[in-house]
Amino acid sequence: MTPVTANAPKPSKTKKAPEPAVALPGGYAGKLLRVDLTTRKCWAEPWGSRMRELLGGAGLGAMLLYRETAKRGGKGNVAWDDPDNRLVLATGPLAGLPVWGTGGLTVCTIGAGTNGPTSTQANGFFGTNLKYSGWDAIVVQGQARDWVYLYINDDTVELRDAKFLVGKDTWETQDALCRVTGLAGHQLSVYSIGPAGEHLVRFAAIQGDYGHVASKNGTGAVMGKKRLKAVAIVRGTKALRAVDPRGVLQAADDIAHDLRTDPSARSLYEYGTLPGVGNLSKLGVLPIRNYTTNLTANVPGADMADWEAPRLRANFDHRGHQCNACGMHHCHMSVIQKGAHKGRIVDEPEYEGWSGCGWQIGAVDRDGIAWLATECDRACVDVNEFGWITGWVMECMEKGYITRAQLGFDLTWGDIPGAGRLLRMISRREGFGAVLAEGVKRAAEQLGSPAKDCAVYIVKGATPRGHDHRGRWDEMLDTCTSSTATMETGNPVHPTEVGQPARINIFDGVQVAKNVAGLAGRRSFEDSLGICIFTTRTRLENVCRALGAATGWTFTVDEAIRFGRRTAAINRATALRCGHAGALEYPSVRYGSTPVDGPAKGQAVRDQWETMLDTWYAEVGYDRKTGKPWPKTLKALGLDWLARDLWGKKA
Amino acid sequence: MRVLAIHPEKCTGCLRCELACSYVQTGEFQPAKSVIRVSPFEGHTSYAPYTCTQCAEGWCMTACPVGAITINAAGAKDVLDDRCVGCKLCTIACPYGTMFYDPGTRKAFKCNLCGGAPACAEACPTAAITYEETWTGDWLGDFAHERTARILEIR
Structure with missing residues (x-):
């Protein structure tokens, strides 16, 4: 199999304007790695002018899915198993820097579970090795004829024969790739699929670095359909520059102190x-x-x-x-x-x-x-x-x-x-x-x-995290209304920092819905940075400070929340294109039932579900009937172009 | 003298030491240029950081044909950049594999204990690397001896 080396941008056949030359902010490697499995071509794509708008991870993935997974020449979206589906393996500006938990990988794709967009996070050393190799994200398209794995070693990018890996589980795959490359430990980060991904199980995950999993919405099935068995990244040799390295270290220390003592x-x-x-x-x-x-x-x-x-x-x-x-x-x-x-x-x-x-x-x-x-x-x-x-x-x-x-x-x-x-x-x-x-x-x-x-499931086709959400209505509402097949708003972290109450009545549907809507944005922001969801359980201000010191941007808490809500709105637009109308935002009979015993006995979420949906829609500024974010909501987020896409002349 | 003591049982393999080392040594975050390296053992259940022990023998110093390796104020063997001619003899002489060569600068480089405030020990979140007063730089000898004895006993 001929190796492919990505050392130059692909010559563009379209009339798309070339990427304007901009000074690279700190924290970024500077390039996206594009991989077309059908044509077996890999190429580098500079993206400096879009970094502030998209950050990386979930933000970058949401935009790539919206822009690149629409059906050609018609309405609707490509399905999860279409070669035109994108598999975005993205990291972010904090990955590889000395803030705790910064090996982050965010997988964005049209997932096999809901046949809609997803954004699911894992960690380990993927983001670190990728950034030190000179890449901020990998965008995979097409479908390979035979099983391949993607090998990245700085500028050397190769699609290699993976026949010898087929049938191996994810740990065996990583062991085998360590053997063939002669590397051990974190010198090689491997994310791969096991037999479930090869057999297109709808809830197959992508697993890496012995125990880290991007688990939601069948991302492993997407990888299996593309016949991409693994991505193996050598710990690169390039340098990452922070604009203010001492500022990064100080913010990292403050975050660590908070996690240790709060x-x-x-x-x-x-x-x-x-x-x-x-x-x-x-x-x-x-x-x-x-x-x-x-x-x-x-x-x-x-x-x-x-x-x-x-x-x-x-x-x-x-x-x-x-x-x-x-x-x-x-x-x-x-x-x-x-x-x-x-x-x-x-x-x-x-x-x-x-x-x-x-x-x-x-x-x-x-x-x-x-x-x-x-x-x-x-x-x-x-x-x-x-x-x-x-x-x-x-x-x-x-x-x-x-x-x-x-x-x-x-x-x-x-x-x-x-x-x-x-x-x-x-x-x-x-x-x-x-x-x-x-x-x-x-x-x-x-x-x-x-x-x-x-059966416990969401009508959309996803399933909840491993909780009994009949005692945790906020997460049930979040999971059912989410456009990404898993919770999109996430659990409260220092809610008062973003103007939300410290405590609410967890069985009052209106309070719950207002809280879920009010907290929206933070999680999508965090998932765009290449950092772990657990090591950001500090004041958002600290995370913004780390981002600012790395990149050189002044990034406020307000901007972070706004960024996250923008990402959610873009995902919502893709989900609507996938046919995810409001009728799917319901728990299954068992998932939405009433507990018969225990601390939440008798608390009936289904009785309040319609009120919760009405309240949530009004609070986030989306239209309950069509599911679309209102034009004024989109314009307030700076998404005028999306308002025109969704509402046409009405915008 | 004070040396870097490694406590492998405490290491979690986070590689924070490599980041800190490269930042202090180069001004950028670039683990490829770190002079402390973390290795995995026993099916990824164990990790151990490893760097120059500042050994008493000083093989690198002995081998250097131009006298470019000296002992700095912190007691560490240090490479004098303006004397090093990049012949790599020191990397061959070092029995511990802790002399490195940078093809960019064409110079050898190694742990210089950050001049007396080692960044790796400061950065390690689990105190797997400590900067300690000890009677000998060759603390690794005792560790190796004890470890070998234990393994032979198990066998």
């Missing part, structure tokens, strides 16, 4: 997301046995003392496994100490691993859950949707809606080996696994009621 961030600093199990169970937000109960005591063998973060971590031989420049004690590698998988190296599960491969499927064997969650990563299956589909199958078998004859074996609550068998069936589309590989919504619709009524 009560709301400290447990995250010490234990990552492990405390989530105990904390969320007390709020009725831990999903237990597919939303059939909210009482941990209903799971045989459950002892909540075992689930306190220090004991959960101490159950394993463990070591820190942090992302670029990160001082958090969050990501860990663990070794299982006992049981069937004794001696196995696993990635310490996040809260969502413990819930999706544990409580949601009625399992509390911590060693088994850690093994299963890592198997999901290795197969490149989104651990959340795996939990929803496995719990659903377990409940349906218990109730007789799915039979042993259909599935091929008995699967009961808490059966981790059985869940592992199901994972293999799904990720290779074997037997009934082919039905389940279509994702919770499509599988439930195929089986119909009463099985369908037990």
Whole structure:
């Protein structure tokens, strides 16, 4: 296979104006790497004039999807499996700098779950290695004839034969690529797909650097459809310049101090997301046995003392496994100490691993859950949707809606080996696994009621994070109204900084909707910087200061929020083009049901859903009937061009 | 004397030391020019930073044909740029692999303890690198001996 080297801009056949020469802001590498798998061409695209407008990550991805995934010569959008779909692997201006957690990767594409836009984040060293190689983002289009992987080593960019990697899981793929390149550790960052991506499972993820996952909306299926098995980036040799390096270091120190000492961030600093199990169970937000109960005591063998973060971590031989420049004690590698998988190296599960491969499927064997969650990563299956589909199958078998004859074996609550068998069936589309590989919504619709009524999903085709949102209405509303198939506004971080109340009544639909709308913007901004969502759990002002010192721009909190809302509006426009009308913004029957026990017992979100939607639409300035942002909303965000696109002369 | 002591069991592989080192040594963030490097072990469950131990033997100094390597005020072996002719003999002589050559400047470069305030130790969030008073620069010998004994015992 002939290597392709991208060292010059591709000669343009169109009359598009050339990129104006501008001084490069600090923090950026300066080029986008364009890869066309169909023609096997790679080329460099300077983008200096658009950096302030798009930043990187989610902001850059949203604009690329809007501009480049419209159907040629007609209305509508290209589907997730169309060669014209774009797979944007973007980082941002803070990646590679010494702010904690700055190895960031944001994946933007038309995803296989909703067949609409997505923006999903992972970390590790992808962003760092990419930036030191001289690139800010990779934009993949087309479809390869045979399996390839993308190799980047500074200016050398090659599409290499990946036949020897086919069938390997994501960890095996990274091991194999380390062997063939002779590199070890963070000298090579690899993001790849496992068997689930190869078999186009609708909730396949992209996994990298042993345990980091861009998991939402079937990004792995998009990569599989393009026959791109992996992206391997050598830790580049180029320099990154910050306009004010001391300012970056000072802002980084302030952020680190805040994360270490602020009560709301400290447990995250010490234990990552492990405390989530105990904390969320007390709020009725831990999903237990597919939303059939909210009482941990209903799971045989459950002892909540075992689930306190220090004991959960101490159950394993463990070591820190942090992302670029990160001082958090969050990501860990663990070794299982006992049981069937004794001696196995696993990635310490996040809260969502413990819930999706544990409580949601009625399992509390911590060693088994850690093994299963890592198997999901290795197969490149989104651990959340795996939990929803496995719990659903377990409940349906218990109730007789799915039979042993259909599935091929008995699967009961808490059966981790059985869940592992199901994972293999799904990720290779074997037997009934082919039905389940279509994702919770499509599988439930195929089986119909009463099985369908037990399934947890959003009508749009996505599934929630590993929570019971019947006790967390803000995230249910956010996930259902989002244009990116996962929460778009995110959880409150210092809400008073952006004029929102410190606390609200979480079961008052109007307050919830106003809060979700009022907090909009921050998350899309953070996801555009190449930094981890957890290390930005500080005052936004600190993050803006780091960005300003890196780039040389004066970036205020107001501008950050405005930027994020602009990104959300552009994603909304793409989602509408994909046919995501308001009718899809509803929870499934089970997802929107009323808890029968536990702390949120009797709180009925569905009774207030229409009011919540009405309030949210009015507050964000979108039209409830058409789903479109109003012209005045778009103009206030500086998106006059989008107002004209969406509303024509009415704008 | 004070030397950099490495505590590999505390390292999480975040590579913050490489960033800090390159910034102090070059003024830019460029880990390729860092003189401290982090290596993974045991299936990515372990990491260890590694840099010049300022060894007592000073093989680099001995090998240098032009006397370009000297001992600075902090007690570190340091390359004098205006004397270094870029012959790379020191990179061959160093048994620890901690002498580097920069094709851009055509000079050798190495850890000079940042003149007495090592940036890597300052930047490490888990105190896996500390700047300590010790009786010998060859602290690694003891570590290696203990480690080897332990591994032989396991076998």
